Amino acid sequence: MHPQGRGMARSFPAGPRRADRKSETPHTLTVLGATGSIGKSTLDLVERNRDAFSVVALTAQTNAGGLADAARRTGARVAVIGDASHYGALKEALAGTGIRAEAGPDAVVAAAAEPADCVMAAIIGAAGLAPTFEAVRQGKRLALANKECLVSAGEVFMAAVADAGTELLPVDSEHSAALQALAGAALESVERITLTASGGPFRTWTTEQLQHATPEQALRHPNWAMGAKITIDSATLMNKGLELIEAYHLFPVGAEQLAAVIHPQSIVHCLVAFRDGSVIAQMACPDMRTPIALALSWPHRMDAPTQRLDLAAIGTLSFEAPDEVRFPALTIARDALARGGTAPAILSAANEIAVEAFLARKIGFLDIARNVADTLEAADGEGLIVAPGGLSDVLAADSAGRRLAQSLLGRYV
16 A cells, blocks of 8 residues: 555646645756756756746856756756866856856755755755755755655655655656656556666667677667666666656555556557556657646646657557566666665665666676665675655765665675
């Protein structure tokens, strides 16, 4: 059964949360993670719709040059670099512009607290937890592109969203698609929510081939242009497992009502099945500017320079069941969701460590899932899978997961 007491609505008229608020295109905007792929796509839309947005704050971790350039182009009021060692470069690049330069993790959190109609939360990994929680406290609109808030801290995060009355809009293409397909539907009419996965670059590879897969091969996603971490997660299917956990917290249905299907063309992003046998699917060409535009303008639509869908030119849309023998990450993620508590936080932390190790050629492709599974087993043995009481408990679980995953890497050499 789905946990109660999370402010879940009986229908989906305007989104998973804050259905009672009249939503308009936000005028003031902060982008956390402005130099990453989601941040860049967000700012591309902002620059194409200059009359609709006023940028409050932009943040980045190490890319001072890219951050300064984005701040100048968009007229941001403040630019924050997370790694303080790059503060000098940022300050110098912004000299004479009137844009305030700040640095350090606390400054990133402070940027998230700057009053804004909408905050785009696009910092990847656990580093995005504290700033995104701070953004939630504003009680305005949060466009969520940070998976860890829902994967690692799902119950705690959604409680914070409910307490602040924040309007939460997902940026993942699959969850954005689900939001659109569910709009106006009564909860009891929903039978199943199915998220689609491209299958990544290794969809047809044998287990023997996967044993020798290189980072370069894994980073060649057939459809999407994304950051390295999420691209590797797509190749292992861990990304889809994480998205199932996210969907569990975003939409008030039971875990047994969530499924995944392989769809190589990446045109259909989610399918929602109803009790009368009807299925509503959302379709679009694979471009993250589509769900970003929706999150910025919901419940309205704004222009986006995306390729328009031509089904006749595509010709065929195909679907197949995921192979969870060759790609066990999906099963591992489902098991972590079933365990509950801090298990998903440990899963996410271990996966970050394993992906980093694979990209550094310290472990093989198949060792990514092995490391995550072994870390969860070790965490269970140490009594670390418990119900989190708050963000501090989530961060402690994340730290423990990283420690265990790192300690286990040697067994795969």
